[in-house]
Amino acid sequence: MNLFLDALNFLFDPANLTGANGIVPRLVDHVWYTGLSMAVAIVIGIPLGLLVGHTGRGRNAVVALSSAARALPTLGLIFLIILYTGLGVGPLIVVLVILAVPPLLAGAYSGLEAVNRPTIDAARAIGMTEWQILLKVEIPLAMPLIFGGIRSATLQVIATATIAGYVGLTGLGRFLIEGLALRDYKLALAGAILVIALALCVDAILALAQRLVVPHGVARGLTRHPDESAAPTPRQHGRVSTAPSNP
């Protein structure tokens, strides 16, 4: 408990906020690594996943590739890359991208696969082009799963970006490494708390964004339109309605 209080004290001490090794610059670096990796991973993973999902082709290859990528030991991989390229942000981003692409791919193609086939068939039958089907039907309907992929990839990247501290970069991982090296456990704990807090905040922001991006009527358990509660509306032609009204 004492350790925890010490860690909190460290976090809320204004003296630790700024300065070259302060919380703020390291947080900014951490967010920067995360953002950059996610941007690259999204550019690679989402279109590829959409392509696979829309055409139904190459699914097995993608699944195999994804599980292989997931099985790679991140730390080993980054040291391997550094051996060849030397230190720098590059190897870190490469590793994080490799980590982030599989969940993005999976979200995108499983999202498209989950879209009701007759709905797509109907869209095609009334004269949508393949692009229009993808953009106006498949992607909106797949949005919950695509976004699920983005959220889980982001969380993984935030957690894994702590390894930046091992390869001469900064980020919140530095607190963990320095804390362990100096046996200053409150420092290590403070670092861990910061990573967790960042992950929670970012996920909350993404959850909010998801609500804005996912179209109404897609989310399951969708809310009823206000007039739903009104009395059943009579038909235009004076015919007695025989259709069962919605519960």
Added chain:
Amino acid sequence: MIEFHSVTKRFPDGTLAVEDFSLVLPSRKTTVFVGSSGCGKTTLLRMINRMIDPSSGSIEIDGVDIASGSAVALRRSIGYVMQNSGLLPHRRVIDNIATVPLLKGVKKADAHTQAMELLDTVGLDRALAYRYPSQLSGGQQQRVGVARGLAVNPNILLMDEPFGAVDPIVRDDLQQELLRLQHDLDKTVVFVTHDIDEAFLLGDQVVILEKGAQIAQVGTPKEILANPASDFVASFIGADRGKRRLAVDSTVARSGDDVVLVDGAGYVAGVIEAPGGVLPGSGVGVGTNSRARSVSNKTDQAGDA
């Protein structure tokens, strides 16, 4: 006018769904394809809007081979209504109806105004315009599907068992609505069903199909009822089991000018007018065991459709 010229469809897995099918579907009439499951009705229908390409043969609309233009343009010019409405679940009713006009570049306000009018046309309350499809009953969804099919004001309307998934009362309602619509709008309708009563009710031309889309008989409901071309047709339309062969029931005391008709099994099928005890057009007095060849009470409007 839609013409099939020796159209054959063999699917990649070897299934011969349609074999050497030739037929003319007259303009501004309703042609109904009827037959049991798997006989190739849907395949025939979907070849008209190029959702399926024939393996051989050709299809012409008003003398133009449909394969000559773009498939997307063709589909946008043809209304298509399917069994489970096929509405886009993430769009409100009004946007579902306006989908194709919006794709074609019609201004949103105009497309919405027209969509509202189409709600009237298909007998739906305008208040439903802002609901999502999942907030409608099955019958209401089908009506929206029909409205969407009409939104581009197509000359041709393809309907694949549009009333197959609603309860019999709602189906009756929708069938009557379609008859009224067809009377007002004068489209070339191609309708697929496996319900022979529905076929006789809606069809100007009824095409009875066997496996591989082989035409067992084509004609008006009256022609088919009067002269089933084969045992298959007779059995399919229920004539052989006496379901459609009606007789005046002489055991029930008559009151007024209606006489009770019974089918071959002795079940009551309806009543027929016999002013003064004489069946119209026959000159035969009722009360004897005279037989009337007629359709059941449900299908007797088919003749004047």
